[in-house]
Amino acid sequence: MKERLNILVVGVGGQGNILFSKILGDVLLRVGYDVKISEVHGMAQRGGSVVTYVKAAEKVFSPLVDIAQANFIIAFEKLEALRWIEYLKKDGLLIYPDYEIPPISVITGLYKYPDVEKILQEIGVKTCKVEIKNLLSSLGDSRVQNTLMLGYFSRFLSIDESLFKKSIENNVKKEFIEINLKAFELGRKIESV
């Protein structure tokens, strides 16, 4: 039987976590999983906090990943990594980037942007921090952050790299395929801390 995968993809509206989930879900379907993905729409897309759930198993019922059930949380933004941490299973893995997008509540001085590293250490979460800031500027397009993170995450699944690339080609608009493939490859090689 295939290992059950409960994945949370969290970030800020506009960071492309629906596309990330779509590509990932597609790959998981191809290797024989039953897959469900649940996405967020509407108000949350205007720079709000967003979460997408990807579930894969022999048979999936609920499209939601429940509290304390995720074996992976993939965050596209540091503060969002903290916000959803209750969803992580004991000994699950949090993957997050060196990337901050301060919410308006921070910009206007109502709140402080927390010291994410410190809190994560205190509560004892297993993490991989991915340094992508420089890579993104080298690629010259911050919109491929999602495929970059996907490249990194793909190493945790024993699934052939080519399947991911094929899924990227199928799900990304023609003119953006090349840069997304490049981002994926770069992501796959990142050393995490």
Added chain:
Amino acid sequence: MKKLLLGNHAVARGCYEAGVKVATAYPGTPSTEITEAIAKYDEIYCEWAPNEKVALEVAIGASIYGRRAICSMKHVGLNVAADPLFTVSYTGVNAGLLIAVADDPGMHSSQNEQDTRNIAKAAKVPVLEPADSQECIDFVKIGFEISEKFDTPVILRLTTRVAHSQSVVEEGNREEIVFEYKKDIQKYVMMPAMARVRHEFVEKRLRDLKEFAETLKINKIDTGTKEIAFIASGIAYQYIKEAYPDAWVLKLGMVWPLPEKMIKDFCSKFDKVYIVEELDPFLEENIKALGINNIVGKEIFKLTGEYSPSFIKKSIENREIDIPYKVNQALAPRFPVLCPGCPHRGIFYVLGKLKDIIITGDIGCYTLGALSPFNAMDTCVCMGASVGMAHGISNASDKKQKVVAVIGDSTFIHSGITGVIDAVYNGSDILVLILDNSTTGMTGHQDHPSTGYTIKGEQAYKLDLATLCKILGCSVVEEINPYNINENLEKIKKLIDVPGVKVAIARAPCRLHRRYKFAVSKRYIDSQKCKNCKMCLNLGCPAISIKERVFINENLCLGCGMCETICKFGAILTQKG
């Protein structure tokens, strides 16, 4: 081939396969993608209607003519369409008529939580409720068959989690379905004499449907191995299967009318049966009304918000779940904000500066003007309500209170026009600010009669809002550029004091819309000139933030230049090159 499909896209696919000829809607999350996906099929005529009432009327026409039709909306849209709904229940259909209504438990993007099943029951129409994308395809087809067999419109009820989840489906082929049109005023002209006859028919139809529900295959029992039993439908069914894989479950594919014998029979087998349903105790009350008493429902399950497998478990077993990792401090909330460069920002910045003015708001991106840093909105009730409410407030105060109604272009067409007619007719003194971003922004850039494009992207007649408002009898109709902050402050102040119903149309296209091209000249802050006074932060622009000093994130800046206008020290400059 197996593929992943969004629930809404699966509904569209089902329509395609079922030979649907006409599809109509007004966009509204979580239902929007149904119609967007249908628009990709050339075989189906498809349109955005100005509101849900019109949309349903169009679909009714198509059905009577003998072509299968679907009309889609969100739960609050069904209120707008309630008028034709209650009567089409009487006339019935010719070719099948399906009304897809997406409820939003948890209010991910809605102003209330409302249970469509209640309206369906009141209108005496059957309701099907799919639980995943494959069922979305299947139930659309079954819905059309029921519609034609029983001469009734059928409601396909979705909830956000079904509409916006992707699960695996197998696609089929299209089948063309054509019925002949026959004039029949006894059936289609609902004046009292005929309507009385049809009401008898409707009551009989409901009894027939009840019988039919007993044998309908989509009402089914999952046999369990453990002594725990549930009745559920839709997404709640999935949650139960995950929380209690070995339980007995009576899954209702048709949630109205109910298969009474089947339910009685099922409940008699167990000491206790749990009824799991999000929102209202619809199944619970109707099952209790059958004289069944060994059921447990809302006394342990909540009436509000979404459910989850762990919520169901927690409610039944009365124990907390262990959460291994918790953050013990309040994290900075991340509310949605107007996008960088959004034209609405300029208007709300100005409105925020006005004192002693009530601002009635409406539904759309600009509802975000109610939040900090603008705090420039007092109300938001429903589509189009801002105008009528402004008129009401003005009169309640004997015209002493100055009121500004804000409304979007799409919303104005949806149901703001009638409000303006009312205000003009009754001699109001209000300012209506139409924030015209030339699209339906919040739901993802759908077209409408004043964008000049159809749902297929083809050119259409472009309704001119300024001309329209003049014809409606507004005392002043002015067009303003939302980016001219300083100018607009004076203009709006002046307009507020002019007697009559004044309209200012703040026109600038949505910055996220692909159709419009913008000259981008990114700004930066000259640290020599900047006094760090933080004035520019009051724009709530995601591109401007502060570490020790204020700075502009050039990845986010779209060069709208509004910050430049408000910096008193000339510290915000345009990048060269």
